[in-house]
Every structure is written in structure tokens, then in C-alpha cells.
Amino acid sequence: MELITQIIISGILSAALSGIAYKLQMLTFTGALASLVVGYTVGVLGSVEWLILLVAFTFAGLIATRMDLSEKSDLGLQEGNFGERTHKNVLGVGMPACIFAFLYWLQNIQFGGQYDLELTVAFITTLTVAAADTVASEIGIRDRKVWLITTFERVKRGTNGGVSALGTVSSVVAAAFTGTIGWLLIFKGIDAYFLIPIAMGIAGNLIDSVFGATFERKGMMSKYTNNCLSALIGAVLGILIVMLL
Numbered sequence: 329m330e331l332i333t334q335i336i337i338s339g340i341l342s343a344a345l346s347g348i349a350y351k352l353q354m355l356t357f358t359g360a361l362a363s364l365v366v367g368y369t370v371g372v373l374g375s376v377e378w379l380i381l382l383v384a385f386t387f388a389g390l391i392a393t394r395m396d397l398s399e400k401s402d403l404g405l406q407e408g409n410f411g412e413r414t415h416k417n418v419l420g421v422g423m424p425a426c427i428f429a430f431l432y433w434l435q436n437i438q439f440g441g442q443y444d445l446e447l448t449v450a451f452i453t454t455l456t457v458a459a460a461d462t463v464a465s466e467i468g469i470r471d472r473k474v475w476l477i478t479t480f481e482r483v484k485r486g487t488n489g490g491v492s493a494l495g496t497v498s499s500v501v502a503a504a505f506t507g508t509i510g511w512l513l514i515f516k517g518i519d520a521y522f523l524i525p526i527a528m529g530i531a532g533n534l535i536d537s538v539f540g541a542t543f544e545r546k547g548m549m550s551k552y553t554n555n556c557l558s559a560l561i562g563a564v565l566g567i568l569i570v571m572l573l
Contacts, residue, residue: 468495
């Protein structure tokens with residue numbers, strides 16, 4: 329695809345995503361602006377296929393956020409007033425994707441695409457981690473039996489670092505679905521490497537829970553920093569595994 333075409337398509341898709349999400353009150357105004365920047369960066373520096381996967385994940389995550397909103401509101405666990413997300417939410421999830429899109433663009437210039445596979449695995453992993461975490465939080469809230477991941481003591485729903493059977497199973501399904509769709513969309517087929525972003529998505533979600541139970545629960549880390557760092561760790565681990573194979 330020619331660069332100018334990629335730039336135009338990325339601009340249209342990013343603007344459409346942000347505008348629709350804002351119109352539906354799924355994103356605040358600042359959240360929509362952040363979404364526009366993230367989407368455009370991924371589409372131009374990565375590829376349109378990367379952007380399409382990001383758009384699909386974003387809408388799926390926003391829909392999951394709206395599920396059982398009244399129950400979440402009763403528990404004080406909803407995002408904003410109506411489940412809408414701000415620029416902090418968007419950047420917490422989107423920054424890792426932007427980082428690997430930039431590295432993908434840079435290595436194409438410096439190394440002629442030598443590390444396309446590694447960085448594509450990293451990009452998909454950032455979304456499988458985000459999908460697993462989002463679904464674990466938004467769907468897992470239905471499960472009343474929650475344990476702290478570090479000590480396995482029973483805790484209330486919504487506790488940072490809390491895990492449940494429903495949330496865990498849902499997160500695995502979300503990582504598998506996102507990883508598979510992402511791989512098919514970008515590579516147009518399946519091989520053994522597609523399991524890496526799925527496995528690292530699951531691992532990244534567990535890392536998120538551990539950070540939640542330790543640093544976030546004690547006020548040493550925000551959930552946005554946790555989201556970003558967990559995705560980065562999962563993605564880097566994915567790169568290392570590809571390099572070792």
C-alpha cells in the first residue's frame with residue numbers, strides 16, 4: 329500500500345472511531361482526541377491492518393465496559409458516569425501499541441524489515457494483554473467469588489489484584505480471540521507463532537493482577553501505568569520468545 333493511501337485511510341478510520349465513540353458517550357472529549365492520535369500513529373507507522381485490529385479491539389472493549397453498567401455503578405466500579413473512558417484509559421492501553429508501531433517503522437528504515445515478525449508479535453501482544461485485562465475486569469465483576477492473586481485470600485469484587493474463575497476464563501478467551509483474529513488479519517494465515525501473543529496476553533493479564541495486588545493496591549502505581557507496563561512486559565517477552573525459536 330502506498331504511503332499516501334495509508335495516511336488517508338488511517339486518518340479516516342481513526343477519526344471515525346473517535347467520533348462514533350464520543351457520540352455514543354463511550355469516550356470523553358479528551359479520550360476521543362487521544363484515540364485519534366493513537367489510531368493515526370498505529371495506522372501510519374504500523375499498517376492499516378494494525379489499525380483495523382486496534383479499532384476492533386477498542387469497540388469490543390467499550391462494549392464490554394457498558395455491560396452490566398447498573399451493577400457496576402451500584403458497586404462504584406464503573407468508568408466515569410456512563411462507562412465512558414478518558415484520555416488516561418486510552419493512553420494506558422494505546423501507548424504500548426504506539427511504541428511498537430514506531431519501532432516497526434524505524435526498523436523498516438534501518439534494517440529493511442528484518443524484525444517485522446518480532447515487532448508484529450509485540451504489537452498483537454499489547455492488544456491481547458489489553459483485551460484479557462478488560463474482559464477479566466468487565467465480565468469478571470459478575471463473579472462474587474474473588475481471591476487476591478498474591479495471597480489467595482477472599483476479597484471484594486473490584487479489588488485491585490483480585491481474580492475470579494469467571495474473569496480468568498473470560499480473559500483467556502479474549503486473549504485467544506484477539507490473538508487469532510489479529511494474526512489472521514495481518515498475516516493472512518495461521519502458524520505456530522500465533523500462539524505467542526495469545527500466551528503472552530494471558531501472562532500479561534496475570535502480571536497486571538500481580539501489580540494490582542502489590543503496587544496499585546498500595547497507591548504506588550495507577551491503573552493506567554499498570555495497564556501500560558503490563559502490556560509492555562508481555563510484548564517484550566513475546567519478542568524474546570520469537571528470537572529464541
